[in-house]
Amino acid sequence: MVHVVVPEGIDDPTRPSGGNTYDRQVCRELSCLGWSVHEHAVAGAWPRRDAEALTALSGVVERVPDDAVVLLDGLIASTAPEVLVPHARRLRLVVLVHMPLGHRPGDDGAVIRERAVLSAGAAVVTTSAWTRRRLLELYSLPAGRVYVAEPGVEAAELAPRTATGGALICVAAVRFDKGHDVLLGALEMVADLTWQCLCVGSLAREPAFAKSLRQRASSRRLGERVDFAGPRTGADLDRTYARADLLVLASRAETYGMVVTEALARGLPVIATEVGGVPEALGCGADGTLPGVLVPPEDPVALAAELRAWLVRAEVRERWRQAARERRESLFGWSRTAAILGDVLAGASLR
Numbered sequence: 305m306v307h308v309v310v311p312e313g314i315d316d317p318t319r320p321s322g323g324n325t326y327d328r329q330v331c332r333e334l335s336c337l338g339w340s341v342h343e344h345a346v347a348g349a350w351p352r353r354d355a356e357a358l359t360a361l362s363g364v365v366e367r368v369p370d371d372a373v374v375l376l377d378g379l380i381a382s383t384a385p386e387v388l389v390p391h392a393r394r395l396r397l398v399v400l401v402h403m404p405l406g407h408r409p410g411d412d413g414a415v416i417r418e419r420a421v422l423s424a425g426a427a428v429v430t431t432s433a434w435t436r437r438r439l440l441e442l443y444s445l446p447a448g449r450v451y452v453a454e455p456g457v458e459a460a461e462l463a464p465r466t467a468t469g470g471a472l473i474c475v476a477a478v479r480f481d482k483g484h485d486v487l488l489g490a491l492e493m494v495a496d497l498t499w500q501c502l503c504v505g506s507l508a509r510e511p512a513f514a515k516s517l518r519q520r521a522s523s524r525r526l527g528e529r530v531d532f533a534g535p536r537t538g539a540d541l542d543r544t545y546a547r548a549d550l551l552v553l554a555s556r557a558e559t560y561g562m563v564v565t566e567a568l569a570r571g572l573p574v575i576a577t578e579v580g581g582v583p584e585a586l587g588c589g590a591d592g593t594l595p596g597v598l599v600p601p602e603d604p605v606a607l608a609a610e611l612r613a614w615l616v617r618a619e620v621r622e623r624w625r626q627a628a629r630e631r632r633e634s635l636f637g638w639s640r641t642a643a644i645l646g647d648v649l650a651g652a653s654l655r
Contacts, residue, residue: 305340306649307368309361309376312345317537319506321477322562323402326431326455326641327377333642339649350379351405362387370394373653375429375645378402385420392424396652400429400645403559404438419443426652429453429645432560432581453645454584456638457565462629463546463572469614469621470499473548475541475563476555477505478514478532483554483577488517489604490554490611492524497615499529501552504544506535545570549621550614553577556601561585568595568631573624575610577601587634589627596624 308331314324335341344364348357361384368374371394378401381388388397399422406415422428422443428450430436436452439445476482484503491501507514514532521530536544551567553576564574564585574596576582588594599606613620 305342305372306334307342307344307372307374309344309346309364309374309380311350311377311379312347314345318508318535320535320537322455322560323377323379325562326402327400329456329638330453330642330645333638334646334649336639337642337646339646346380348380350377351383353383358384358387365391365395368395371653372396373398373649375400375649378405381421381425382406382414382418385417385424388421389424392426397421397425398427398429398649398652399425400431401435401439402431403557404435404442406442407438407557415442425449427451427648429648430559431455432584434581434584435559451644451648453641453648455560455562455565456641457562457569457635458637460542460545460566460569462632463548463570465625466549468498469549470497471547471549472499472501472552472611473544473550473567474501474503474552474554475505475544475566476503476553477509477535478503478507478517479510480513481556483556483601484517485513485520486556486602486604486607487552487554488520488524488526488530490607491526491530493604493608494611494615495524495526495529497612499611499615501530502544502548503530503532504534504536504541507532545572548572550575550596552607552611553582554601554607555579555582558582565635568628569635571625571629571632573614573621573628575599575607575614577607587631589630591630593623593627593630595628595631 310327314327331341346361373396375398381399382405406418430452433452436450521527551574555577558580560581578598579601597610
């Protein structure tokens with residue numbers, strides 16, 4: 305049996321995220337593996353903490369029986385040591401870290417809170433080797449208690465392709481961290497070429513930022529070529545991928561980049577920034593060829609150069625597409641992710 309503590313609204317189609325998808329998929333797959341999964345959704349604007357949210361979390365944790373295994377989403381756990389640490393002796397706490405909250409400089413409070421929770425837990429699970437390394441660097445945790453369970457990906461049909469490769473997509477919530485402003489800068493530099501770019505992702509996370517991007521696209525005469533379409537999930541997102549030629553991700557930070565493997569599962573090449581766990585998600589083809597390319601973050605010139613190479617050179621498109629199809633064969637499903645996580649949970653129950 306495992307008690308899983310997640311943020312309220314993980315199934316809200318207006319707020320899709322990699323973390324929400326991960327939580328939902330592993331809960332389903334753990335059940336398939338025979339675990340009795342008791343899910344507890346905690347209200348609050350996590351990872352922002354306030355008294356009401358902490359009280360709600362406290363109520364959930366206090367109701368969990370002694371010696372139970374508890375899997376906690378890091379967006380909640382890493383913010384709440386005053387609630388969780390007192391229960392660390394009676395419960396087997398396992399923290400699932402999607403993004404280290406203490407990763408960025410300048411927030412000493414986040415570092416202190418996250419260190420306290422992760423140090424008190426029975427185990428920590430990360431979604432990439434990069435995240436594991438970062439946590440060990442930040443908090444000097446015992447390496448034997450920090451594990452990696454990479455996200456799986458659902459199998460998908462190969463996407464048809466166009467001759468020119470001009471159907472570009474970016475699948476990410478429109479936030480500063482996702483680098484849509486860098487993407488627009490690069491697209492302005494290739495405005496002489498033929499392409500369309502569909503940006504799929506929530507416009508409500510940072511509405512002022514999203515508004516400024518839409519205004520910028522319109523003022524630079526990209527408005528008809530760049531479409532900020534809002535979030536898409538399920539079959540609607542599947543159809544979006546099926547109409548695309550190339551995924552472009554200009555993120556400033558990513559722990560893994562699940563949209564990268566979602567694109568590769570359809571044979572779509574990827575241009576992405578070399579940050580966090582993105583290189584792990586991108587992987588390579590059978591002969592080591594990348595199924596796309598990695599560029600430095602915050603560098604619209606480099607991004608534009610790779611977009612231009614893709615759009616004007618048929619041999620580049622064919623090479624990347626072949627590597628993407630090969631990388632597609634090495635992807636694994638969510639059952640493997642859940643099996644790794646299940647082993648960690650079973651080990652925690654014995655501590």
